[in-house]
Amino acid sequence: GIQVEQSPPDLILQEGANSTLRCNFSDSVNNLQWFHQNPWGQLINLFYIPSGTKQNGRLSATTVATERYSLLYISSSQTTDSGVYFCAVERRGGGNKLTFGTGTQLKVEL
Amino acid sequence: DGGITQSPKYLFRKEGQNVTLSCEQNLNHDAMYWYRQDPGQGLRLIYYSQIVNDFQKGDIAEGYSVSREKKESFPLTVTSAQKNPTAFYLCASSTRGQVAFFGQGTRLTVV
Numbered sequence: 568g569i570q571v572e573q574s575p576p577d578l579i580l581q582e583g584a585n586s587t588l589r590c591n592f593s594d595s596v597n598n599l600q601w602f603h604q605n606p607w608g609q610l611i612n613l614f615y616i617p618s619g620t621k622q623n624g625r626l627s628a629t630t631v632a633t634e635r636y637s638l639l640y641i642s643s644s645q646t647t648d649s650g651v652y653f654c655a656v657e658r659r660g661g662g663n664k665l666t667f668g669t670g671t672q673l674k675v676e677l
Numbered sequence: 678d679g680g681i682t683q684s685p686k687y688l689f690r691k692e693g694q695n696v697t698l699s700c701e702q703n704l705n706h707d708a709m710y711w712y713r714q715d716p717g718q719g720l721r722l723i724y725y726s727q728i729v730n731d732f733q734k735g736d737i738a739e740g741y742s743v744s745r746e747k748k749e750s751f752p753l754t755v756t757s758a759q760k761n762p763t764a765f766y767l768c769a770s771s772t773r774g775q776v777a778f779f780g781q782g783t784r785l786t787v788v
Binding site: 609 | 707708710712714718719720721722725727733735736765767769771773775776777778779781782784
C-alpha cells in the first residue's frame, strides 16, 4: 500500500512563530487532505489539496504531486493551533480509500 | 445540520462481549470509513464502504465486522475475537473528489 510519512513528529513553538509541516507519499495520488485533531479527538478538515496551493487565513498548503509531497504552513501560531496535524492521501486507482500519515504533534506555548 | 453522528461517545466492554458502534451520516456521501486510533498514534483503517451493500477490509480488519444496508449508516461491531479493542474509534464519510468529514469518535474500553 501507499506509504505516508510526516515530519517533524513533534514541534513546540512560541506563540506568534511560523512553521512548516511536511507530508511525503510514495505513490501517485488523486486526493490529499490535511486534518487537525484537537485535544478532544475531533478531526477537522483543513484543506483538500491534491495539487497546487490554497490559503485559509493563517494556514496555507502546497502540494507538488509530481514530487510526491505536500507542505502545510502555519503563520503567527496561536495556542489554539495546538494538536495533531495529519495528512491523508488516496492512491490513484486505489478507490475511495484514505490512508493517513503518522501525524505531527504541535504544541504552541505562550 | 449535515454531519456525521457517532454513538455512544464512551463504551465499556467486558471480556468476551461483542459491541456495536453506531455511525450515521446525512451528507448523502457514498463512501464511509472506520478508523482506529491508539494513544499517540495515527489512524489505521479498519473497514470502508464505497456503496450500499458493499464493503472492503482495511489494514486491520481482524476481529471487526461491518454492514452497509443503508447509505446513511455504517455500524461497526467489535467482536470477542479482537483481543485488544481498547482504542478511539472514528467514523468518516466522503464522496469521491470531495472532503472527508469525521464524527466525534467513540472511546471503547475493555473492563
